[in-house]
Amino acid sequence: MTDRTDARRRTFLDLERPDHAHLSAFLRADGHLTEQSRNRGRLTVGLPARAAPILEEFQRLCPYNGSIRHRTRDTHSKAEYTSAVWTVCARGFREELQALGLPAGRQSETVVPPTVPFSERDYARGLVDADGSVGRTRRTSRS
Template sequence: MVLDPNVPHVAYFVGLAQTDGHHSGDLRGKGRLEIELSARDAAVLERLAALLPCYASVGRRTRTTNFSRSRVHETAILRIYDRTVRRELAALGVVVGPKSDKVAPPPVPCSRTDYWRGVVDGDGSLGFTAAGRPFVSLVSASPALTQGFADLLHDVTGAVRTPRPNTRDGVVNLMVQSNEAAALARWLYPDGCELALTRKRDQAARVRAWRPPAGSEHRYGVRQRAWTPQDDSVVLDPGLTQAEAARRLDRTMSSVSMRRWRLRQIEQG
């Protein structure tokens, strides 16, 4: 095995390749993996090319588009052809062919912070709403990836989010704001993190530094309580209605309903 997902740059590469990459060809024959980013993000591709255990080239491409004032868009492209590396990437979740609804977190332990930073660098957003509240979000059509991100949000921030595809195009948009966004940005982009898109790392620094306006801390101080085994036994008690369980746990009915659904999904497996 040449790719260890517990190594930070490998985990980050997997997350970025799943979101901004394209894996084509045949794992038993010829093929290639490409990651194409704006030229302003070329530094992270060059750094990855130097760290990966195979030959990886970084080239430039200039296109004429209708989406910018200059109509000229320059990109940087990392390319890998090594069959062994591509096979291992596929086993870690960088699927061959169309991927938007198929990617999933690696099926083996990995450097979790670096993996999710790669995912957010690819398909996530960080910034501030019109009202001045910081946010971190992820948009994806993959049920496995969005459920994994929802689990991450709960683990890191305590926020409960349910991946629900929209009716227009079937994608899921998961977002946290305010204190939860600041906590997630601190976790995803810690001081000294080497691999990250510069523009998103800069935005993350602004989100991390956010504090509630003076005098309004109480509006942002609500924290989700972690679920305990005792709580779960109440949620699953067949002799209690959702309303009764919510009263006993001092929680909302919607949170009890979501917790019951999640526990049953875990049981089913």
């Protein structure tokens, strides 16, 4: 890989592009970034198998190699739950995500907007898509 290609890949996310802003927010809300020794680590995003097309679109958008695998297991709420998991191990991608605010390890409870110019509408859409829904619950009181 040439230095030019490496530099281009390290900064491929342009958050003013709608698809990049959507991807960034989705990863910020639903992605998990791990770091290990010797510059190893990975980004993983797991969704129900029926949502695999979202992961396939992200994989198409990302210039780094990654894989999507399916896993079936019993969970506490459902027997034979099948999920799709997108994994990218590329160090440059992980570094770029961290520079944009995605922490490695346990996610914080707050999602802060990027500090660079970004497509606000598409960033918000990515947060909603990752979380599944936005809504309120009605608290009823007994009289």
